[in-house]
Each structure stands twice: as C-alpha cells, then as structure tokens.
Amino acid sequence: MTRKDMEKVVQDMIAAKSCYPVLRARGEEWLNAGDTDTEEAAWKKLVAQAKVDIMPIDDLISFAASETGAKVLGKEGAEMLLKHAQAIKAQGAEYCDCPACKGAAIVIEYENLYD
Structure with a gap:
C-alpha cells in the first residue's frame, strides 16, 4: 500500500462519527507530517492508538x-x-465494522508501512 492509499484510509477513518478523539488526533498528526522527519514517528503513534481504540x-x-x-x-x-x-x-x-474500526484495522495491518 502506498502512502497516498493510506492517506485515504486515514482520512475516511478520522471523518467517521465513530472515531475516538485521540485516534482522530493521531490520524491528523500523521497526515500533517507527510514528507517530514516526524512522519515515521507519527505513524507509529497512530498504529499504537489504533491498537488501543479498535473495538x-x-x-x-x-x-x-x-x-x-x-x-x-x-x-x-x-x-x-x-x-x-x-x-x-x-x-x-x-472487530467492529464501523468506518473508524475498519480504518484502524487497515492501519494495524500495515503497521510496518515504513519498514
């Protein structure tokens, strides 16, 4: 999966009414960190939060x-x-199949996106 593909997944996840606020914040942080030296660290935080919040x-x-x-x-x-x-x-x-949990599941599946 490319970063661009993952951006769409994360955008859909954080737009979901069912998305927890901290997961939304981590998603926004990663989206805003594109092509910076904080991008990979932001991704790791997003993955960790997805693992906590997925139901x-x-x-x-x-x-x-x-x-x-x-x-x-x-x-x-x-x-x-x-x-x-x-x-x-x-x-x-x-897991739950709401849009937020679906997105979280994909984030978790691709946790090694930067490896």
Missing part, C-alpha cells in the same frame, strides 16, 4: 447488550447493533 467484536456485543448501550443508542438501536454484531461475528469478524 473487538465481543466488546461490541457486550456494549450492544448492556444498559449503557440501550441508553446511548436507544433500545431499538442497541438491539439492531447487537443483531448486526452477532451476525458479523458468525461470519468471522474479529
């Missing part, structure tokens, strides 16, 4: 089934998310 599918299922999930998403929203999460887990998903 494992079992955590997503637990959230969707919880009272907190119902409060945040509404009862129907939580039920829909729970069904969706269970379905993608049955298909082999390891």
Whole structure:
C-alpha cells in the first residue's frame, strides 16, 4: 500500500462519527507530517492508538447488550447493533465494522508501512 492509499484510509477513518478523539488526533498528526522527519514517528503513534481504540467484536456485543448501550443508542438501536454484531461475528469478524474500526484495522495491518 502506498502512502497516498493510506492517506485515504486515514482520512475516511478520522471523518467517521465513530472515531475516538485521540485516534482522530493521531490520524491528523500523521497526515500533517507527510514528507517530514516526524512522519515515521507519527505513524507509529497512530498504529499504537489504533491498537488501543479498535473495538473487538465481543466488546461490541457486550456494549450492544448492556444498559449503557440501550441508553446511548436507544433500545431499538442497541438491539439492531447487537443483531448486526452477532451476525458479523458468525461470519468471522474479529472487530467492529464501523468506518473508524475498519480504518484502524487497515492501519494495524500495515503497521510496518515504513519498514
């Protein structure tokens, strides 16, 4: 994957409503560090944050089934998310498939982008 390709992945990830603020900040830092001596260090920070913020599918299922999930998403929203999460887990998903987590998964997959 080229840096330009990864820029699109990171831009989509940080634009997602579901992207955590610190992950968004790390993504912006990396995007802004292009062709500088801080680019690789910014990438390593982004990868580390992606590993922290990506939501494992079992955590997503637990959230969707919880009272907190119902409060945040509404009862129907939580039920829909729970069904969706269970379905993608049955298909082999390891992580949430929201745009932020999809982007984080790609960042993690290409953590050695600069090697």
